[in-house]
Amino acid sequence: MSHGQVVVETKGLTKKYGKLLALDRLTMSVERGQILGFIGPNGAGKTTTIKILVGLARPTAGWARVAGIDCVSEPRSIKRVVGYMPDAFGSYDNMRVSEYLDFFGAAFGIARRERARRIGEVLDLAGAAGFKDLYVETLSHGMQQRVAVARTLMHDPEVLILDEPTNGLDPQARIEMRQLLLDLAVRGKTLLVTSHVLPELAHICNRVAIITRGRLRAFGTLGEVTRQLSPLREMEVLLTGPETIGRVEQVVRQHIEPHAEVRSSPAESVVRFRTARGEEELAGLLAELVAAGVGVAQFREVQTDLEEAFLTVARADEEAADRRAKEPGGRGPRKGAAV
């Protein structure tokens, strides 16, 4: 659900650690109620971006705003509007879950009575109500993840930045977590979520940002991103039987182009091809197949999934890095400007 108001915004965000360019002119914006899936390989610059957004790091250039607050000049105000769940849990010894949350509530200045009510609320929301009296250090990884979500929600932040929130959760808990994130978005929270489980992100995110070597490679809705990455659409024709596969291949080549990439699978009775043609031309192709007496059970566009989009970016990135490394005097893959 999008509410139109930009809540997280970065412009030309750049961060250098000595000679290492960790973030290269990152520009993006997320609206209220949106869930942004922030994807990239390890060391791509995700954590650096997050650290700048939550006021734990300063950019070398550019700016970032969260809920209208400048992350650079007002890092302390940022903390009240952002809830950050890092990948490390941050356990304390000899503390029960309720005491743990009570401490963070007190640190955020929540009044005593309100805090007690809030602890119950966030534990319920995170599905961790049963852990209230357990010692934090004895919790399993999955239980700690739930408590970490509860801790992040304690001060009721406007923006939630969650690093691998489903890591270590069992399948049922993963589904519950996905539902929780969607519920939070419905309540008007803006979420920035990183995960290496891309199909999971594809289920919940209405915005995707793919980042490699510090540079934003793709940004937008999943459809926009896949279109940015590949202008060709993948079409699939499911036949009633494998007998007419040869005929279908012929018609497709004639209709699309003689050298079109057409793949068929007699075992599945399927023919797949990639094309840049529009809807009308594809409708014409379907009519021609039917007229040719082909038994068409389904004629549809195969949605490029997030994994494929990510792999496209990662492969292009690797190829560019290889090319650069082979160039005379070429730099190594991690140093210098991003591809």
Added chain:
Amino acid sequence: MRAILRRELLEWLRTRKALALQVGLALACGLLVLVRWPTGGIGELSGVRSLEVLRVFGYGALAGILLLVPAFPATAIVREKVRGTLTLLLNAPLSGASIYFGKLGGALGFTAILLLMTLPAAGACYGLGGTSVRGGIALLYSVLALAAVQLATLGLFVSSRSQSTNGALRATYALILAVCLLPLLPYWLLHGTSPLIDQATLWVRSLSPVPAVMEVLGQRDVGTRGMTTGAGAVLRYLLLGGVMSVGCAAVTIRRLNRALLDRARPPGVMTQDRPLGQRRWRRLLFVVDPQRRAGSIPSWVNPVMVKEFRCRRFGRSHWMLRLIGVSAILSLGVCCLAAAGVLAWGLEAIGGALVLLQIALLVLFAPSLGAGLISAERESGGWQLLRMTPLSPGSILRGKLLSVALPLVLLLCATVPGYIVMMRLKPSLADQIVRVVATLGLTAVFIVLVSAAAGSLFRSSAAATTASYGVLMANCLLPLLIWLGRGAPFGHRTVETALTMSPVAAALGASATPGFTAYELLPANWWLTGCVSLALLVFIMARTWQLYRPE
């Protein structure tokens, strides 16, 4: 075993700090000998001067082993447990004994290297005469080596039973206090009562490495109130220390298997959820029920301070009450001793013992509390969470320092009744007692700040604790080693200057402890300690801000 030993040892040896420590130690020992080296071609045939150097060197090495060796074994197993790497180790085809001896070897390997660095200096002592290899230097090294093994096995034993690195460090240093100092008390208090008790206390005393080192250095009667202890302290220590080390090792190896991780999660049943009968029964048993849900942190209290107390096993209200109870009983005991003049010790002697006890507690406990204030947070990932809260770095630091200061205040206050009784019995002592209490208070502040400052420089709480003890040793105990060499090799002025730098010496001086009355240490020490404490506070504030601010 070899793989673990290599990892443990190389991990530390690769650091620049390790190299600096080795070179520093060799230089310090070399300098010590150089000071006493005969000049002008005139040698001293009696060997007294050589023995003096050996004493300073021997006590220094023992203090170093007592304070620096246990930190690494104390965290060796629990750190693996916390990081989750213990599961990997137990899943590897390694026996519990292999893991154990790998870790023990790692801890002892570095100690052995450090002891080796002191060999040239010991050789020079031998060259100066007055001591032999077999009965002197070799025996001293044997006792020191056994002390290292005893403390390392004790540290590993605690580590295998702890759930956190910080808790392991505190428990280990508490046990070291118990093993090294407490066994000396029964002999001191009860010697001469009956032959059987004499013999028993003599054996109990030999559990500590201190009498053995004293005997090797030719000071076996020091601190025994003029009564001879008889020979054989070294042999008894080699026997008892060896048995204790083997015992600790056996128990720890037995624990080092999958059962260590095979623990049910505590059910978290709270008193409020129990039946009425059980609730009433627990009300009778506990003043503050540990299973009762703790109340919310009041808005007017620093939350970091409360968090620090709650994170410590002994920081919980029920434990604090128990500690207050024990302190009060001890204090009353001291009052009774002072009032009755037991064993005709005299008030000054009781006062001196009291000061020594408090200083020992301060030096042993304060660093294990203070060193982990920031380093433990950084180690566990909690520091990042604290930085994400709107708490200012000043507020975080205040909460943390208060959480260490309050137990120490409690510790100091516990003996106040004893001092009051002394003042009532002998009003002329009032001025002296006020000076002692002021010096102890300042010493506590200084020790906490030194530990916190040293600890803030490290990411691992074990390294932070070792560094804290190292700095404190250099500042508090090194001047005492110079004091041991008073008259020769060090002159009155040198000793006084050195003692002025040590808050421990100042406290002993203020309490008119024999041996310290000849030196005018106050108020110069107050000024020095105060100024250094202030500088340390500024340093910690700057360091906290540096760690807190955006990267």
